[in-house]
Amino acid sequence: MLALITLGPLGMTAIAQTTLVPLPFDRHPLVQKFKPCISPIGLTRDLPLADPVPKLEAPGRLYTLGDMGVIRDGYRHSLYVSADGKQIYIVQVGGFAGTYKVFGPLDPSMDCSKKD
Numbered sequence: 001m002l003a004l005i006t007l008g009p010l011g012m013t014a015i016a017q018t019t020l021v022p023l024p025f026d027r028h029p030l031v032q033k034f035k036p037c038i039s040p041i042g043l044t045r046d047l048p049l050a051d052p053v054p055k056l057e058a059p060g061r062l063y064t065l066g067d068m069g070v071i072r073d074g075y076r077h078s079l080y081v082s083a084d085g086k087q088i089y090i091v092q093v094g095g096f097a098g099t100y101k102v103f104g105p106l107d108p109s110m111d112c113s114k115k116d
Contacts, residue, residue: 037112040074
């Protein structure tokens, strides 16, 4: 019980990082393009951490890329696409103690199905 009380605020701060609500799996071409970059256990390839972490806000959109599946400490991933489509980030939430990471900015021509 003490662990839940202690770790609860960490999980809440991860969710509070953005005011956008992820849209369910979508047919947006960028969602299809970046879905191979993620898995419930993390990224499938190295991506740059965003520094500084950008504000992910409307009128941009946040799309669900994948969830943690049956893995208890898995990650949920979302794809942020700015309104003009020029800023693209992958948001990773979850894992042990509810971490929050933003990867990008990403190049829309990137092919996640191929390893560099």
